[in-house]
């Protein structure tokens with residue numbers, strides 16, 4: 001593995017031939033949950049990802065995992081995307097065909113307590129990436145946005161990319177809205193660049209090999225790791241937040257999408273952007289189009305694992321959206337992407353991954 005901002009020269013002489021032919025894609029945050037799965041899919045599609053990730057919210061193990069799955073050496077630069085000088089050095093060293101910008105903080109609750117931490121990292125990181133893309137003439141960019149921009153849908157629970165954007169209910173959500181606005185202004189300025197804002201719904205699951213998956217640092221907030229960690233005894237029980245919502249069974253409904261489908265959407269996105277002639281920015285939903293309630297997900301897990309989960313109802317969680325799922329027609333029409341896996345597949349892979357993590361620690 002090459003982790004080497006300080007040994008660039010050596011690296012150049014070592015990999016000179018490969019670098020001439022390689023189709024490099026800058027992947028910021030490529031060691032993280034969605035990033036690591038996307039890096040695998042990029043490599044399997046013939047790209048050479050250059051991961052910029054200082055591992056502030058990732059394990060180095062995920063880089064080993066990518067190498068193990070793909071059989072390829074991984075290019076990793078442990079750099080802070082907010083460090084413009086260090087990031088510029090990476091842009092000088094490679095000729096990127098595209099950029100996927102994942103690097104950001106993502107914990108909603110923490111963003112309410114420490115908003116400036118979120119604004120600094122998520123906004124400054126994006127501005128640096130755009131500035132260097134312009135300077136180094138990189139024309140194809142994918143930005144990690146989120147369904148959080150829709151807030152609580154007013155009428156229809158299924159949202160299209162034209163559904164109204166609501167006032168953000170957390171500083172984290174606001175960084176995604178502001179990020180999309182910055183990108184709109186960047187494109188309006190007449191810059192020669194094409195950008196996709198991918199609005200992910202609820203990415204879950206893991207690589208089917210169980211070699212990479214989600215490594216939540218500290219106590220998880222998201223439902224899927226709460227379920228699997230409860231099943232292995234890392235957490236004592238699941239509190240289901242609210243049972244009196246106006247939904248199929250009183251619990252909240254989300255669009256859980258397999259992380260491998262999310263990863264594939266990025267490869268499709270980069271391929272599609274490369275074929276576009278004119279500057280553009282597009283918003284695209286990345287979901288399954290199907291809603292699943294909290295209880296339905298718990299039931300699916302119990303069915304698959306053959307194990308009863310310790311769960312109980314608790315009060316509603318403040319700020320929770322009641323019900324939302326994606327209309328994904330635009331992705332289908334524009335780049336023939338559709339999810340190939342179900343929420344059940346995601347539960348199977350998340351469960352296998354959790355068991356592997358637990359066994360590895362024994």
Ligand code: NAD
Nearest residue numbers: 029032033034053054055056057058080081103104144146
């Ligand atoms: P993650 O925390 O697993 O991955 C983010 C990666 O970025 C981490 O590896 C972290 O070390 C790195 N990083 C963060 N700040 C950095 C910095 N300044 N410099 C270098 N590296 C930095 O998160 P994820 O779930 O993979 O999410 C990826 C992106 O997708 C984020 O932008 C997130 O907001 C967005 N998103 C995630 C979800 C979700 O539910 N996971 C949903 C919608 C959108």
Ligand code: WQD
Nearest residue numbers: 108146148202221222223226239240241252254294317320
């Ligand atoms: C799902 C459902 C909870 C934990 C978050 C971010 C959002 C986006 C996607 C990044 C909800 C319920 C959860 C638990 C529970 N991320 N739940 N008990 O809230 O849809 O969205 O991830 O952009 O911005 O906010 O995901 O996994 O936290 O919750 O009952 O212990 O599970 O109330 O209904 P959410 P989640």
